[in-house]
Amino acid sequence: MGACAAGIDIGTGKLTYITQNSKIIKTVPGIGDIRGIKIPKWEQILTLAVKVQYVTGIGYLGCDIVLDKEDGPLLLEMNVRAGLEVQVANMAPLRERLDRVE
Numbered sequence: 029m030g031a032c033a034a035g036i037d038i039g040t041g042k043l044t045y046i047t048q049n050s051k052i053i054k055t056v057p058g059i060g061d062i063r064g065i066k067i068p069k070w071e072q073i074l075t076l077a078v079k080v081q082y083v084t085g086i087g088y089l090g091c092d093i094v095l096d097k098e099d100g101p102l103l104l105e106m107n108v109r110a111g112l113e114v115q116v117a118n119m120a121p122l123r124e125r126l127d128r129v130e
Contacts, residue, residue, distance in 0.1 A: 041070025
């Protein structure tokens with residue numbers, strides 16, 4: 029439908045690549061270049077995602093998280109079969125990224 033995805037450096041929380049329709053693009057249409065922007069409360073977001081995985085026992089899942097001004101990171105939804113676009117947006121296979129984090 030034309031949505032964009034942004035890769036995230038897990039270690040820093042900074043946006044890296046932008047994809048649209050499985051192709052790397054340099055800017056988000058109507059917004060501009062978002063690469064290099066640091067996601068606020070990144071450590072809290074990672075902690076929340078880990079807790080969701082621990083509670084559910086699902087080995088690989090995708091967490092959609094929103095930032096609330098008052099309550100901080102909140103789980104919007106989790107996906108048991110998260111899309112592979114995350115691998116395209118990060119320009120790296122997921123296994124490689126998980127190995128680096130470990």
